Amino acid sequence: MNSYFAGALALVRGLLTTISFAFKKKPTIQYPSVKKQHAPRFHGLHELRRYGDAKERCIGCELCAIACPANAITVIGAENAPDDRRSPGERFAARYEIDELRCIFCGLCEEACPTDAIVLTPRFEMADYRRGSFVYAKDRLLVPPDAGVGIAPDERPGGIPSDLGAVAEQKSTLDVAQGYGATWRGTILKTERKGLAG
Amino acid sequence: MGVVLDTLNATPLWLIALIKSLVLLVIVLTAFAYAMLFERKILGWMQLRPGPNRVGPWGLLQPAADAGKMLFKEDLTPETADPLIYKLAPFISLFAAMATFAVIPFSESGNGLWAVGDVNAGILFIFALTAIGIYGISLGGWSSGSKYPLIGSVRSTAQMISYELAMTMSVIGVLILAGTTSLAGIVHAQERLWFIVPQIVGFMIYIVTAVAETNRTPFDLVEAESELVAGFHTEYSGLRFGLFFIAEYLNMITVACVATLLFLGGWAAPFGLTFIPGIIWFVLKAALFIFLYIWLRGTFPRLRYDRLMAFGWKVLLPLAVVNLIVTAAVVAVVG
Numbered sequence: 001m002n003s004y005f006a007g008a009l010a011l012v013r014g015l016l017t018t019i020s021f022a023f024k025k026k027p028t029i030q031y032p033s034v035k036k037q038h039a040p041r042f043h044g045l046h047e048l049r050r051y052g053d054a055k056e057r058c059i060g061c062e063l064c065a066i067a068c069p070a071n072a073i074t075v076i077g078a079e080n081a082p083d084d085r086r087s088p089g090e091r092f093a094a095r096y097e098i099d100e101l102r103c104i105f106c107g108l109c110e111e112a113c114p115t116d117a118i119v120l121t122p123r124f125e126m127a128d129y130r131r132g133s134f135v136y137a138k139d140r141l142l143v144p145p146d147a148g149v150g151i152a153p154d155e156r157p158g159g160i161p162s163d164l165g166a167v168a169e170q171k172s173t174l175d176v177a178q179g180y181g182a183t184w185r186g187t188i189l190k191t192e193r194k195g196l197a198g
Numbered sequence: 199m200g201v202v203l204d205t206l207n208a209t210p211l212w213l214i215a216l217i218k219s220l221v222l223l224v225i226v227l228t229a230f231a232y233a234m235l236f237e238r239k240i241l242g243w244m245q246l247r248p249g250p251n252r253v254g255p256w257g258l259l260q261p262a263a264d265a266g267k268m269l270f271k272e273d274l275t276p277e278t279a280d281p282l283i284y285k286l287a288p289f290i291s292l293f294a295a296m297a298t299f300a301v302i303p304f305s306e307s308g309n310g311l312w313a314v315g316d317v318n319a320g321i322l323f324i325f326a327l328t329a330i331g332i333y334g335i336s337l338g339g340w341s342s343g344s345k346y347p348l349i350g351s352v353r354s355t356a357q358m359i360s361y362e363l364a365m366t367m368s369v370i371g372v373l374i375l376a377g378t379t380s381l382a383g384i385v386h387a388q389e390r391l392w393f394i395v396p397q398i399v400g401f402m403i404y405i406v407t408a409v410a411e412t413n414r415t416p417f418d419l420v421e422a423e424s425e426l427v428a429g430f431h432t433e434y435s436g437l438r439f440g441l442f443f444i445a446e447y448l449n450m451i452t453v454a455c456v457a458t459l460l461f462l463g464g465w466a467a468p469f470g471l472t473f474i475p476g477i478i479w480f481v482l483k484a485a486l487f488i489f490l491y492i493w494l495r496g497t498f499p500r501l502r503y504d505r506l507m508a509f510g511w512k513v514l515l516p517l518a519v520v521n522l523i524v525t526a527a528v529v530a531v532v533g
Contacts, residue, residue, distance in 0.1 A: 011498070018497040022243040030251075 038122050040156055043105040045123040046098055048142040049116065049150035051088065056142065057117035058096060059089040067112035072102035089115075096141060100126055101134040110153060119153050218314045219300065226299050230447045231261030236485075237492045244496040271436035278343030279433065287341060288434065288441035291334025294327045295448035302455050303382045305465040305476035311382050312477065320381035321373065324456060325366060328411065331449065332358045335413075335420065338442070339430035350429030353503065354420040357410055360510040361417075365407035367518035368400040371525040372460045385464035394461040399521040401461045403514055405490070408453040410510070413446060414491055416498035419506055454487035455480075 029036050038044075049057050060077025078094035086092040109118050118141075128134060143150040235250065235257065242249025250257035275281055301320040303313040310316075317323050332355060339351020373379055375396060376387035384393075394401050410417035421429030431442045458464060462483045465476030501509070 014497045015493060018244040018493065021246060022240065022496075024246060026243070026246050026248050028246075028248050030248075 038124075042122045042124075043107050043120045045100065045121050045126055046103075046109070046136065046141055047119050047121045047150050048093075048096060048138065049119060049152070050143050050145065050148075052149060054145040055085070056087045056092055057115045058093040058113075059087050059115055059117070060091040060093040060096075061114065063112040063114065064109035064118050067108045068103075069106060069108060070102045070104045072099045072104075073097070073109060074099075093138070095137070097135055097137045098141065099135050101131060116153055119151055119156075121151055122156070215314060222299055222314055223296065226296065226448065226451070227444070229451055230444055231265070233447050233451060233488055234264070235260050236488070237495075240489065240492045241496050244493075265440070268437055268440035271439075273436040273438060274433070276343055276433050280341040280343065283337050283341035284343075284433075285438070287334050287338030288438045288445070289334075290337065291331050291445035292441045292448075294331035294334065295445040295452065298324050298327045298452045299448075299455075301381065302452070302459070303385070303464070304455075304480050306382070306385075307476075313382075316380070316382060318378075318380045318383075321369065321379050321384070321456070321460075324452065325362070325369075328449065328452070329358075329362065331445065334442070334445065335430050338434070342430075342433040344433050346426045346428070346432045347430050350420050350422075350426050350432070353426075354413065354430060357413075357417070357419060357506065357510075360507060361407045361410035361514070364403055364510060364514040364518045365411060367515065367522050368397075368403035368407065369460060370522050371397050371400040374522075374525050374529050381459050381464075385459055385466065388463040388466060392461065392463040392466075397461065397521075397525070399517065400525075401457075403518050403521070404457060404461070405487075407510075407514060408457065409491060409494060410506070412449045412453055412491070414450065415495040416501050417506060418500060419503050422500055424500070450488060450491060451484065454484040454491070457487050458483040 051057060058075075060075055062075045062077065065071075065073040065075045074095065074097045075093050076095040077091045080086055080090060080092055105120065107120050110116075110120055113119075126134070238260075239249035239257070250260040253259040253263045275284055300314045301317045301323050303311040303316065303320075305312040335354045336351040339347040339349075339354065342348070372384060372393050375393060376384040378384060378387065387393075409415075413420045418429075420426075421431065426432070431439055434442060458480060464483075465480040467474060467476065467479050
């Protein structure tokens, strides 16, 4: 008979647990309208930067293509024409393509680049309908001439670019996970201490 | 006003019943749609999610979106299925689920009961119809010509038989106390004291068996996802699946309404709060039961099949019989 009462008590305790959860604050981030804060060094879509005088930083050296572990980068360099200099150096990238489906977003291209031309931005929404459209060429990678110099690797802001929308309140994924996990574990520990032994 | 009454009196009875039924159908289907949304919201909250909130404010248009989705899905019939019965089964379920509402009185005013039909054996009518509803499930499972639906429907039949027995037994106690099988009569008999007090055992048995009766967690062996894919409606898609879905929710609402009528005094206002109309009390009480079923679903895991059967036959049925005998003896002695 005692075990029946213990069983019934367990049922009630279960019911109380679920109902108390129903009134807790939900950790959900309303994604398309609100976006999650990213770590400052989040690796997202690439960007080819420019100098202040709108010259391209890329000198077509192909070091990024060599460094790339996924073979996602294709660079074909060319000599600068004397009357139409695209970059300050001798050469520039005539073609620069990154297959974002192959890319593993490791950031080695960025580290290999001697002129800080290729950088990873925190942009992450790249969904599209055709595989072909994931090969980003210079027309989409290069910062437009009138849009400044792009994001410098050392000045990368925390979070996501402001033009992508509102950002959730939480500082980072790490904080959310720890804060939430800690309370949850705390509740369990408390119940264990309180009751189950006795 | 007099003209209106004259026209009403001149209207043939069948036309009145038809109009009442149509109005009730709309109300009941709306109730279904929002019971579903209510369930998804509550379950979401219990799982630390916000629940559906994309379609309309607070997700209030979600049922419409779901209905639209269901309508445009392909209506598949497996090659091995028995086409006629396969196509008929959802309608049997839905018919039984909807027809029960014909005898449920929702409230009462000076002009009479708020019901399509005031049947003097209302409770028997409801039990008969819910029993027919099982045919929809077992025929649907059997005619799918596929193993999981078959197992699901066999389980459903066994579960329904064993739990309906205990359920009926638990209700007979109420019938003895009320001395009538008319639902309105049962509500009137509770004017002094709701039957939940003298029939607390019967009430608890009714609550538990009702969960099994409506195939909901923790007794949803019929559609146990972990072992039977989706049970009896595995092969159904589109609108026909939707019909089963509607039937399941309507059954839940029926069971909640019956519990309200039998144990919670129907539309009677508690604590003398008579300024709030009876229909609101009825809806509130029924919603309480629906919430209870959602709460149970959000909390308990599914029972193992043999334990479910053992619980039904070895615990609930004897308990219901004892409750019945004691009630009968008390009524016989006291008057």
